[in-house]
Structures are given as C-alpha cells and as structure tokens.
Amino acid sequence: MNNEAEYEALLAGMELARSLEAKHLRAFSNSMLVVKHFYGEYEQRDPGMKAYATKVKDVSLSFETFELSQIGRESNRRADALSRLASAETQSLTGSIYLIKAKTPSIKKRDYLEIHQRNNCMAPLRKFLEKGILPLDRREALKIKYRTSSYTIINGRIYHRSVSQPLLRCLNTEEQHQALKTVHEGICGEHLAGRSLAFKILREGFFWPTLKADASEYAKKCVQCQLFATVPRQPLEEMTFVLSPISFAVWAVDIVGVLPTSTKQTRYCIISINYITKWVEARPLSVITEKAAKKFFLE
Known part of the structure; x- marks a missing residue:
C-alpha cells in the first residue's frame, strides 16, 4: 500500500x-x-x-x-x-x-488485467489461434507455430490435445495457482510432491505448459510439508567402518562455500575433522587454490 x-x-x-x-x-x-x-x-x-x-x-x-x-x-x-x-x-x-x-x-x-495477461504463457498461443498474430522474432514465431498444433479453442477456451486423455483445459495464471492450492492442500489434499501433484492435476483435466515445474516449486514452498513430512532415516548404502587405531592418522576434509562474504572478503571455508578424536580444524579462504590447501595441511 x-x-x-x-x-x-x-x-x-x-x-x-x-x-x-x-x-x-x-x-x-x-x-x-x-x-x-x-x-x-x-x-x-x-x-x-x-x-x-x-x-x-x-x-x-x-x-x-x-x-x-x-x-x-x-x-x-x-x-x-x-x-x-x-x-x-x-x-x-x-x-x-x-x-x-x-x-x-x-x-x-x-x-492491471492486460499486464497480468501479458505475463501469461498462454497469451501468445491465444493471439495466434484467434487472430493469427505472431511475434516479430522469427525463432519465437516458429516455436508458437509448432506448439499450437496441439492446441485448439472451443467456446473461447484453450484446450490441449493429449495422446491418451481427452481434451485438457488450459488455465490462466490465476487459475493455475488456485488449481495447485486446491489439489495440494484442499479439503481432500494429500500434500503430494511435485511430480505426483502435476499428474493429479492432469487427471483432473487441466493443463498448462509449465505444470511440472510449477508443481515442484509449489510443493517445495509448502510449510506443512516441511514441518510434518516423514524424513527417511535409512542410509543410502550399507555403513562401512573406518579403522584408524592411531589418533590423527585419518582425516576427513571438505570445502564449504559459497558463504556470506566477511569483512576480510572470505567466502569459503576448508574444514578437516579427525576420525578418532573428532578434532576440528577450519580456516576461511577468499579463493580456493592448491597453494591455500597445501598451506592449510602443512600448518
């Protein structure tokens, strides 16, 4: 305001x-x-x-x-x-x-609606299907011609032709957000992940070109999914033991970054942890170079 x-x-x-x-x-x-x-x-x-x-x-x-x-x-x-x-x-x-x-x-x-419609990915397709208007860019015009072969207009509505399904109704920007919200967290919403959410919207008879990407981004931003989702605890592979009877004999080394820039213009950090004693050594770095890594190990 x-x-x-x-x-x-x-x-x-x-x-x-x-x-x-x-x-x-x-x-x-x-x-x-x-x-x-x-x-x-x-x-x-x-x-x-x-x-x-x-x-x-x-x-x-x-x-x-x-x-x-x-x-x-x-x-x-x-x-x-x-x-x-x-x-x-x-x-x-x-x-x-x-x-x-x-x-x-x-x-x-x-x-407001004209600008909102201008940002809609379906607007160029509608212009070509209704009035035959193409962008001045030759490459963009060829893309729209190729894409419109799978679209049709019925009673002012754009529909997408699917191979194994009936005609799918294409949604505008506002309807896309409403469909994602209703299917993901509506009265019967199951808080599905991105791929499952996109396929369920398709089964309901709706479509837009960026459906899979939008569904994935929407699921990632769901607060309830972040708070209550079951996190798999099972390791990806069988656990293997690292035998090191001598202290400071085996080290685990990694480089972390990019971090927020400090007052000394350092954006990275090299970290080393001893397997037996769990001793930690860390040093900030402005750039990752072989010389800086060697100096860290020697010291």
Whole structure:
C-alpha cells in the first residue's frame, strides 16, 4: 500500500503540472522503488506496480522533458507536512495550498488485467489461434507455430490435445495457482510432491505448459510439508567402518562455500575433522587454490 501511495502522489503531481501546461518537469520522490522502476533498473514483478510504472511513463510523454530523482527523507519535510494536511480541516487552509482528493486509483482494473495477461504463457498461443498474430522474432514465431498444433479453442477456451486423455483445459495464471492450492492442500489434499501433484492435476483435466515445474516449486514452498513430512532415516548404502587405531592418522576434509562474504572478503571455508578424536580444524579462504590447501595441511 505504501508503494501505491507513492505512485498516486507522483501521478497527482504530474497531472497538476500538465493541467498548468508545464513543458519541463522535474519530480522528486523519496521512494527508491518508484525511481528504479521508472528507469528500468529494478524488475517489476508485481502486475500492479507494472501498471503504475506504465501509467507514469505514459503521462511523462506529455512533457517535453521529464526527470524523476530520488531524495532522502530528511530532504522531504515539506512534502511530509503537506501530506499531513489530509487530516486537517480544509476550511482553515489558505488559498496558496492546492488539494487533490483521489477517490479512485489512477490505474484501472483493465490495465492491471492486460499486464497480468501479458505475463501469461498462454497469451501468445491465444493471439495466434484467434487472430493469427505472431511475434516479430522469427525463432519465437516458429516455436508458437509448432506448439499450437496441439492446441485448439472451443467456446473461447484453450484446450490441449493429449495422446491418451481427452481434451485438457488450459488455465490462466490465476487459475493455475488456485488449481495447485486446491489439489495440494484442499479439503481432500494429500500434500503430494511435485511430480505426483502435476499428474493429479492432469487427471483432473487441466493443463498448462509449465505444470511440472510449477508443481515442484509449489510443493517445495509448502510449510506443512516441511514441518510434518516423514524424513527417511535409512542410509543410502550399507555403513562401512573406518579403522584408524592411531589418533590423527585419518582425516576427513571438505570445502564449504559459497558463504556470506566477511569483512576480510572470505567466502569459503576448508574444514578437516579427525576420525578418532573428532578434532576440528577450519580456516576461511577468499579463493580456493592448491597453494591455500597445501598451506592449510602443512600448518
């Protein structure tokens, strides 16, 4: 909500400047996210933020020059004071202060859905099946032509032709998440793993191109599966005994990394454990080299 408020404030100021027929505009914001989104330095993952960033870019085209800069919160006291006027009595304000009451969001639900649909992997297939539109990239166009041979549209719905099953209904982004949630942890959910979860969704008559990968990622992020899943305790192979009657005769050595970078720019650690006494020796390393390993063993 805070990021949306920052965007709404920026758009309100830009609209005010446009109504005053300003040609050159320089705007300031204390939100790094808004500034980085505008210049494309940060990735816009949320469709709502993408819609706001697109709206800001569209409005900025109405000015001959537009610049958006970030300022610190300590330099934004005047704007903070004006923002607190929302709770004040408007009758006590002078005419030098211009207030705008934003009753509805600047972006429409249609803009949000268009960006959301643009991120859907089924959108290019639908465009080609319905209107024959292909991407400008020749390689991408050939991929879509090849993939659409196994798809068809019935009553506005995309269906996938399967070899051993009837037509499978293709789901959009929102329906994909709902299907994963319902089958995995619904009223009859068994908290299946990724492969089993994907096959059960297929048996229910649904499909999308990244089904197996999405099912695997969803199962990995399930909190209940992490807490209550049965962990196999049986070793992968028969246990073998290591006989070492002399202390410090046999050592187990391993290198750990990449670790968080320390103040001395070390990112790795070489560890050695004695089999009999369980004595541990460890040393941080900035790089893994033969010289560093030899020095560790000699010392």
